[in-house]
Amino acid sequence: MGKVTWKAGTFEYPIPAVMVSLGTMEESNIITVAWTGIICTNPAKVYISIRPERYSYNIIKNTGEFVINLTTRKLAYATDWCGVRSGAKFDKFKEMKLTKEKANFVKCPMIKESPVSIECRVCKIEKLGSHHMFIADVLAINADERYINEKGAFDISKCDLIAYANGGYYPLDKKIGKFGFSVEKKKNKRKSSKRNMDKRKQ
Numbered sequence: 001m002g003k004v005t006w007k008a009g010t011f012e013y014p015i016p017a018v019m020v021s022l023g024t025m026e027e028s029n030i031i032t033v034a035w036t037g038i039i040c041t042n043p044a045k046v047y048i049s050i051r052p053e054r055y056s057y058n059i060i061k062n063t064g065e066f067v068i069n070l071t072t073r074k075l076a077y078a079t080d081w082c083g084v085r086s087g088a089k090f091d092k093f094k095e096m097k098l099t100k101e102k103a104n105f106v107k108c109p110m111i112k113e114s115p116v117s118i119e120c121r122v123c124k125i126e127k128l129g130s131h132h133m134f135i136a137d138v139l140a141i142n143a144d145e146r147y148i149n150e151k152g153a154f155d156i157s158k159c160d161l162i163a164y165a166n167g168g169y170y171p172l173d174k175k176i177g178k179f180g181f182s183v184e185k186k187k188n189k190r191k192s193s194k195r196n197m198d199k200r201k202q
């Protein structure tokens, strides 16, 4: 069986579905965004793409700030709800029983229940079409201490993060390798076969 060819569309999965908090501590909102990602390491830059008709759009445009909150299995319900209900009608923090936490650099609240909250300041808006892309500088990353081990490393496997793919939310399940494991394996293989050969020579 071969591949079926479809017309152009969006099918790059999995991606994160994040909860973007915006506004101020007093007047805040949350919008769920899947069109998001890292676009530069240094300086650290990310993007979120939002339809101009969203209630959140003008708030982000006017304040130039937002917080990206990573989502977990526990937050899946709230993630979905904040993506199908509008802040024009609901106080999403209140409805989803989420806790506002003061950020360090931006006026928007962070979501306490999220393991990682990324403070962002908009540096450019690209009007792409259906969605406008807010390109932003990362000002700070706030990580829940619960997941930081005694060596100071953040153990992301403990957060129970979720991914979004083709309309569904999925758990990340088990780690199946680490960055560079493909070459490490080969190195070890070569080393061990050399060791075996050396043994045979002895």
Ligand SMILES: Cc1cc2nc3c(=O)[nH]c(=O)nc-3n(C[C@H](O)[C@H](O)[C@H](O)COP(=O)(O)O)c2cc1C
Binding pocket: 017, 029, 030, 031, 032, 033, 034, 035, 036, 049, 050, 051, 054, 055, 056, 057, 079, 080, 082, 083, 084, 085, 086, 087, 088, 131, 164
């Ligand atoms: C999983 C998921 C991903 C979404 N991704 C986006 C997105 O990338 N951009 C966008 O404009 N809307 C996206 N939405 C829709 C908005 O979250 C939704 O319209 C929301 O109700 C807007 O909130 P607001 O009216 O308070 O601004 C997504 C919704 C869900 C459930």
